[in-house]
Amino acid sequence: MATMHDVARLARVSVSTVSYVLTGTRPISDATRARVLEAMAELDYQPNAMARGLATRRSRIVGLLMPMSERGFGATETAFVTGAAAAASDAGYHLVLSPIGAGDLDDLRRLASQRMVDGVALMEVQIEDGRVGVLQETGVPLVLIGRTSDTTGLSYVDIDFDQTVREAVDHLVGLGHRRIVYVNHSAATIAAGYGPALRTRDSFVAAMTGYGLEPLMIPAEDSAAGGRAALAQAMTQAPDLTAVLAMNENAIFGILAELAVRRRAVPGDVSVVSMVTSPAVAELAYPALTAMTSPGSALGRIAVEALLRQLDGTGAHHQQLLPCALEVRGSTCPAARPDNELTGTGLPGG
Amino acid sequence: MATMHDVARLARVSVSTVSYVLTGTRPISDATRARVLEAMAELDYQPNAMARGLATRRSRIVGLLMPMSERGFGATETAFVTGAAAAASDAGYHLVLSPIGAGDLDDLRRLASQRMVDGVALMEVQIEDGRVGVLQETGVPLVLIGRTSDTTGLSYVDIDFDQTVREAVDHLVGLGHRRIVYVNHSAATIAAGYGPALRTRDSFVAAMTGYGLEPLMIPAEDSAAGGRAALAQAMTQAPDLTAVLAMNENAIFGILAELAVRRRAVPGDVSVVSMVTSPAVAELAYPALTAMTSPGSALGRIAVEALLRQLDGTGAHHQQLLPCALEVRGSTCPAARPDNELTGTGLPGG
DNA sequence: TCCGATCGTCGAAGCGTTTCGACTAACCGG
DNA sequence: CCGGTTAGTCGAAACGCTTCGACGATCGGA
Incomplete structure (x- = not known):
């Protein structure tokens, strides 16, 4: 391993000159630089x-x-990571992964105080997230992938859940669906203050009541079994449902399975929209799922880029919401039996 | 940010004493240590x-x-990462992610020469992988998750593909299946020297010929569409197939979809075994997939632990193969029509 | 022609640790 | 009571880089 000293000696200049060549902090003659x-x-x-x-x-x-x-x-979170790693790598930074959650504040305090990282990006942000406070105390720049309840003075990048839900509901209502069930994350996850679960819940309620429809939400464990249970519950509470909106990437396959068991055709009898889903996952189902495709790696990339700008001093707080894009595939179609009650309440032209 | 100097002054000792307290390199009196x-x-x-x-x-x-x-x-690779991160974190190490593949040797040389990492674990190892040479030149300890063709003097942790394939084939043959198709990764991936694709191919051939059966392998692009195409091709080449063995985590759902389209019931008409799959993914399908469940995060953990032992000096080369465990779920059952040709060639008792 | 800037370079002082050599005091066996 | 360990501590020299202040040389302007 050659050091700067070795370079300086070989080039017959001082160490500082070598450093200046490297950093460009001071002018160096072309001849010297070449040497x-x-x-x-x-x-x-x-x-x-x-x-x-x-x-x-x-x-x-x-x-x-x-x-x-x-x-x-899930595939979505994995995309954040790869996007973040790519962005860091492009800028000549390294990305260290730390499995530090909202609970491990001591670990975080240690990491932050060691000055090993110039800044951090937080994933899986809770509505109230202690990590933010710790990082601010220790003066480590941060950016959230997600949002806390109070975001004043914070940088974040997040999915625009409100618009995403609204668009999904618009799509279904536009197809004539009136009885739409929303399958969210588990009750425990919601109780823990997981932002996406909370925000989509509220947006769903708002969107549905905006159409004069009843917003029926059902929580589901994050597994296929959870999805099946949720659909069973949904069929009990709303036997006449014609559409399911699912936030839960793991539960969605259980929902489809349970529909198959109950001989409800997708999309003939029941339309299904998967929220915040990667195309790859949407394509796994048959028929392929109509989905709100998540910004995926873009989110991770933007977060890291914002963080790096913050480190440079260029660019202060960056707050941005990225919508998911509706991609219509095979799991939605017009509602089956347009009952007479359907008319009247200001449906969109769609 | 307090420095060691500050601590020393406050405790009225020298800086080196503080260091000794921290590192335990030299004895320190209890009184001083306490201060x-x-x-x-x-x-x-x-x-x-x-x-x-x-x-x-x-x-x-x-x-x-x-x-x-x-x-x-895929879920499997993600599990490696989380396992590795957890192992590093447990040992007080940090884990940096670098998107460096077998192609980016210059990037790797830079990373290695900068002495930013004490050692590295390589994922997605190719049969001939230039990264190994670069790291050995620069003297950076390494461990492979996967294997190169020549592993003398190297540490690696890998899935025991040979045993995994053998077990899967045994399972199917034991159920009376004779016409078994193996759906591998894409032809391009195989040509690139992706170990898992190569090894499973060879093991499949060996296992099938061992039973006196014809080993039919079909490559598939890593997508649902690829899986559908592969199954279509399989049905053409072997219309009488009763079982599919699939290595390709993405293609498997396409295979199932295409089977559904062709009205071949799973497992009634065709049994399906998914190789190197996480339980979570296996549960997504309906019926849930009989699968060889991958060691998942254990692989990443073991790799990092071996690497750390190498750094400590404790423990030299570590070479280990972990088998996937057969987990029978709903996608396999005894072969449908036991033709007369079935008897004779030394089937296992199972 | 002289002055102040600017250019190009150097030496040295950090940055916050670890670690080596040295020193003192206490302790042990003879 | 003495020489040799050992425990406990200190000061200073690394580790390999950046950056500050200084200095001679060159240059443009009055």
């Missing part, structure tokens, strides 16, 4: 990251706080 | 990771080289 670069090439020199980090007090590492929750890691 | 610890607590002291790294020439960071391939990231 130095040549020496570097010859010695196969690479600056030592630790030494540079110590001197600059910047590690060029950003952290991704990725709690490994009960919910597990 | 120092108290000072640390009072100042909320955390050692600076960069400084420590510079002095010890160890960053306490390990890298996970995780190429973001065309193949994307």
Whole structure:
């Protein structure tokens, strides 16, 4: 491992000159610069990251706080990670993964105080998330993938759940569906203050009541079994349902299975829309699912880019909501039996 | 940010004494130790990771080289990552994610020479993988998740594909199936030297010919569409098939869909076994898939633990194969029409 | 022609640790 | 009571980089 010293000696300049060539902090004559670069090439020199980090007090590492929750890691979350890693890599930063959740505040305090990371991105943000406070105390720049309840002075990137739900409901109502059930995450997850579950719930209620329809929400465990149970419950509470809107990426396959068992054709008898879903997952089902496709890796990328801008000083707080895009596939179609009650309450032209 | 200096001053000792308390390298009297610890607590002291790294020439960071391939990231690969992150975290190490594949050797050389990582784990290992050579040149300890063709002197953890395939074939043959099709990854993936695709292919051929059966393998693009195409092709080449063995986690749903379209009941007409699959994914299908469940996060954990042992000096090369466990669910049953040709060729008792 | 800027370079002082050599005091066996 | 360990502590020198202040040389303007 060649050091800067070796380069300086070989190029017959001082160490500081080598450093200036590297950082561009001060002007260097073309002749000298050439000599130095040549020496570097010859010695196969690479600056030592630790030494540079110590001197600059910047590690060029950003952290991704990725709690490994009960919910597990769906395709959507995985896309955040890969997007974040790519963005960091593009900017010459490294991305360290830490399985630190809203509970492990001591671990976080340690990580933050060690000054190993220049900034962090938080995943799986709870409505009230203690990690934000800890990071602010320790002065570590942060950006949320998700949102807390109070976001003043914070940077975040999140899915625009409100618009996403609204669009999904619009799509179904536009097809003539009136009896729509929303299958959310589990009751425990909702109680824990998981933002997406909360926000979509509220948006669903708003969208449905806006149409004068009854908003029926059913929680489901994050598994196929949970989905089946949820659909069973839905059929009991609303035997006349013609459409299901599902937030829960794991439960959706259970919902489809239970519909199959009950001989309700998709989309003939029941239309299904999957929310915040990656195309790859939507294509797995048969028929392929009409879905609100999540921004996926873009979310992770944007979050890290915002964080890096914050570190540079360029760009302060960045708050952005990305909508999911409706992609109509095979799991939705016009409602089966347009009852007479259907007319009247200001449906959209769709 | 309190430094060691501050602690030393407050505790009225020298800086080195504080360091000895922290590292335990030299004996310290109980009284002094207590004073120092108290000072640390009072100042909320955390050692600076960069400084420590510079002095010890160890960053306490390990890298996970995780190429973001065309193949994307299935549940199985995600499990590797989470397992690795957890293992690193448990040992007080950090895990940095680098999207460095077998192609980006320059990026890797840079990462390795910067001495930012103490060691690395390689994912998505190709049969001939240039990354191994680069890391060995730069003297960075490494462990493979997967295997190259020549593994002498290397540490690796991999799935025991041979046994996994054998068990799956045994299961099907034991149920009376004779006409079994193996759906592998895509032809391009195989050509690129992706180990799992190659090894399972060879093992399948060996297992089938061992039973005196014809080994029919069909490659499939890693998507539902690819799975459907593959099954169509299989039905053409072997209209009498009664069982499908699928390696391709993405294609499997396409296979099921195409079977449904062709009105071949699962498992009544065709039994399906999914290889190297997580239970969560197996449960998504209806009926739930009989599968060889992958060791998942255990693989990532074991790999990182082996790497850390290598860094400590305790433990040299670690080579380990983990089998997938057969979990019988609803997608397999005895073969439908036991033709007369079925008897004779030494079937297992099962 | 002289002055102040600017350019190009150097030496040295950090950055916050670890670790080596040295020193003192206490302790042990003879 | 003495020489040799050992326990406990200190100061200073690394580790490999950045950055500050200084200095000679060059240059443009009055």
